[in-house]
Amino acid sequence: MSSAEAYPLGYSQLEARRLAEQGALLEDLTADVFRRAGLREGMTVLDIGCGVGDVSTLAARLVGPRGAVLGIDRAASSVQTARSRATALGVAHARFEQADLASFETDQTFDALVGRLVPPPDMTAATPIVCGPVPTGYGYPVGVLRSLLPLIERTGIASAAEIDIDTLAMRMHEDALVYERVMFLPRVVGAWTALPPGE
Ligand SMILES: C[S@@+](CC[C@H](N)C(=O)[O-])C[C@H]1O[C@@H](n2cnc3c(N)ncnc32)[C@H](O)[C@@H]1O
Numbered sequence: 001m002s003s004a005e006a007y008p009l010g011y012s013q014l015e016a017r018r019l020a021e022q023g024a025l026l027e028d029l030t031a032d033v034f035r036r037a038g039l040r041e042g043m044t045v046l047d048i049g050c051g052v053g054d055v056s057t058l059a060a061r062l063v064g065p066r067g068a069v070l071g072i073d074r075a076a077s078s079v080q081t082a083r084s085r086a087t088a089l090g091v092a093h094a095r096f097e098q099a100d101l102a103s104f105e106t107d108q109t110f111d112a113l114v115g116r117l118v119p120p121p122d123m124t125a126a127t128p129i130v131c132g133p134v135p136t137g138y139g140y141p142v143g144v145l146r147s148l149l150p151l152i153e154r155t156g157i158a159s160a161a162e163i164d165i166d167t168l169a170m171r172m173h174e175d176a177l178v179y180e181r182v183m184f185l186p187r188v189v190g191a192w193t194a195l196p197p198g199e
Contacts, residue, residue, distance in 0.1 A: 023054025043111040047071040049118025053082025060094040072099040109156030131182035138169035
């Protein structure tokens with residue numbers, strides 16, 4: 001999706017309010033994930049698909065005023081709302097820019113890259129769980145990471161050598177066996193339709 005119009009949930013005021021309500025609902029969980037990931041005071045954070053700014057302002061609280069957050073979203077209206085909300089909350093170290101993830105370029109480097117429910121929007125039905133000795137399923141998340149590698153490198157999150165993408169699926173599979181872990185793949189998108197009465 002490259003144009004703002006292609007975003008299925010749209011950019012109405014209602015959708016902006018829904019996003020903010022969703023942000024409040026997911027705040028504790030998101031903060032917990034960020035802390036576990038190592039977000040801490042003084043860090044610089046890039047929030048991709050920031051919407052109306054909930055994740056960015058949360059990250060800004062975690063990194064404090066010595067840190068900084070840049071939220072990017074391709075929707076100008078969301079970026080504007082995010083700016084106003086951050087200002088109203090007195091969060092001066094979160095900035096927002098209109099940009100499409102596919103073409104976003106920056107000279108700035110970041111300590112962390114975060115993103116919640118981007119893209120596509122979450123329309124969840126079910127998720128495959130990968131486990132056991134047969135090494136299926138690991139290629140899929142590795143493929144996603146491979147596509148994100150240019151952005152990850154460009155923003156200074158990690159180097160190609162650190163990630164070692166060509167051996168990652170094999171390493172994940174080995175770890176799953178050694179530590180007796182299972183891997184939840186991302187939830188898949190469901191689809192629904194309004195059928196005529198009686199069908
Ligand atoms: C479900 S909202 C989530 C917003 C925010 N991360 C949150 O959790 O509150 C998804 C957001 O991703 C943005 N988005 C989707 N694709 C994008 C892209 N290619 N580049 C930039 N933003 C994108 C949409 O504009 C939308 O604001």
